[in-house]
Amino acid sequence: MHTTVGIIGGGPSGLLLARLLHNAGVDCVVLESRDRAYVEQRQRAGILEQATVDALRAAGAGARLDAEGLAHEGIELRFDGRSHRIDLPSLAEGRRVWVYAQTEVVKDLIALQLAEGGPLLFGAEVRAVEGVETDRPSIRYAHEGREQTLTCDYVVGCDGFHGVARTAVPESERTTYERTYPYSWLGILAEAPPVYDELIYAHSERGFALASMRSPAVSRLYLQVPNGTDPADWSDRRVWDELDARFSLGEEPGWRLERGPVIQKSVLPMRSSVTEPMRYGRLLLAGDAAHIVPPTGAKGLNLAAADVIVLARALADRYATGSTELLDAYSDTCLRRVWRAEHFSYFMTTTLHTDPGQLPFDTRLQLSQLERIATSPHAAAELAQNYAGLPL
Ligand code: APR
Ligand code: PHB
Numbered sequence: 276m277h278t279t280v281g282i283i284g285g286g287p288s289g290l291l292l293a294r295l296l297h298n299a300g301v302d303c304v305v306l307e308s309r310d311r312a313y314v315e316q317r318q319r320a321g322i323l324e325q326a327t328v329d330a331l332r333a334a335g336a337g338a339r340l341d342a343e344g345l346a347h348e349g350i351e352l353r354f355d356g357r358s359h360r361i362d363l364p365s366l367a368e369g370r371r372v373w374v375y376a377q378t379e380v381v382k383d384l385i386a387l388q389l390a391e392g393g394p395l396l397f398g399a400e401v402r403a404v405e406g407v408e409t410d411r412p413s414i415r416y417a418h419e420g421r422e423q424t425l426t427c428d429y430v431v432g433c434d435g436f437h438g439v440a441r442t443a444v445p446e447s448e449r450t451t452y453e454r455t456y457p458y459s460w461l462g463i464l465a466e467a468p469p470v471y472d473e474l475i476y477a478h479s480e481r482g483f484a485l486a487s488m489r490s491p492a493v494s495r496l497y498l499q500v501p502n503g504t505d506p507a508d509w510s511d512r513r514v515w516d517e518l519d520a521r522f523s524l525g526e527e528p529g530w531r532l533e534r535g536p537v538i539q540k541s542v543l544p545m546r547s548s549v550t551e552p553m554r555y556g557r558l559l560l561a562g563d564a565a566h567i568v569p570p571t572g573a574k575g576l577n578l579a580a581a582d583v584i585v586l587a588r589a590l591a592d593r594y595a596t597g598s599t600e601l602l603d604a605y606s607d608t609c610l611r612r613v614w615r616a617e618h619f620s621y622f623m624t625t626t627l628h629t630d631p632g633q634l635p636f637d638t639r640l641q642l643s644q645l646e647r648i649a650t651s652p653h654a655a656a657e658l659a660q661n662y663a664g665l666p667l
Contacts, residue, residue, distance in 0.1 A: 276426070278303055279296075280303040280430075280431060280590060281306070282305045283401045283404070283414065284305075285306075285397070288583050289434075289562075297393060298334060302393055305395040306425070308398070318462070321377060322487075323577065324577040326666065343379070343490075344374065348473075351473055354479075366652070366655055370666075380576070398418060399418040401415070401434065401438075402417060408556040413426045429559065441550055443555075444558065451548060457502060457632070458483075458629075459501070460543045461500045462497045463514055466492065466535040466536045467533045467536075468492060470530055470532050471527075474488075475530075477627075478641060511537045514540070515534045545569040546567055549617060550565050551610060552607075553610065554606045561582040563575065568617060569620050572620045572623040572662060574616040578612065586605060615661070
């Protein structure tokens, strides 16, 4: 089989890229190792930046997002026993964010791709990418018990942090910059109304906590926990008691941590990683295959969307005009945005979490920084603009 663009991975990056290429009249095939149900149920962050929403709408995938997504115009920072609201539109040139789960974005994109896009194969596990230095690279994969080869003009690795595409770049030609954090998140999904209309990011001496939501009836809540935590050690009761202690909501009118059945519980590691460059020969990397961020600030999906928007434009231009100028600039164009988001995610993470070796001095610095954000419009605007996402 031959196609113009061979896409490895049917997560948000691969699926949105396929959609954008389809709309630009460029053929592609998506190879996804897992089955459809698995991909549609994988829990990930649920905040979409304005630019991501605009891209989904323009790609024809905005109908359910517009009907069911919740537009948010602010976030709450809670520290030192009080709360401070960051207003996004007034501080970030009118931009806001949407609460719409990644699982839903993925379902919408899969439905569109199967209805009117090019081939999307589930259960197609890529084993190797070959010939990326030639003009006819190929992808070897296993599907329905048979070894197959897909030849392409370009290969795009959208296969996430543990994918194989990155390893097709010789080690001498790539550099990975990374940091792991000395804590993880315990995430729960609960049949309980959201604590408040907006997300609450809480700093506390017991550790970080975050109150998010999936719908008016379902909460998504997170607690900072030590690395190596077994979710089985956290009974539902212990989770709720700890959330209560960290949010310490006592007197806030309209805020209520209502308990309900916990329907999912898991531990997420916190890592930052960037691999440079994002292109080698005819292989391009996008999304988590090239970079990951800790979830504080919810940049992962948005960065993935930004990559494939830039890439789809570059590939469309390549086939419309024959020029490779945009493709040649792809890595540098994306890495500027990637490093900004890496810094922001690191900043949010280290400002809000309690390091196991944290000195009382460090805690004072965090509180001073949070106080600065609460009292200086400049400091608040810096946070708001990064949170709502910089324009593409
Ligand atoms: N062959 C085929 N598919 C593969 C292979 C392989 N060898 N290895 C991995 N995959 C698939 C995975 O099963 C997964 O569906 O690639 C997909 C990668 O998807 P994601 O990990 O979701 O990465 P991406 O699409 O870049 O999305 C980034 O995911 O981790 C979050 O926070 C991150 O929201 C962001 C988003
Ligand atoms: C989520 O809803 O899963 C979420 C929201 C905001 C974050 C991280 C995760 O910063």
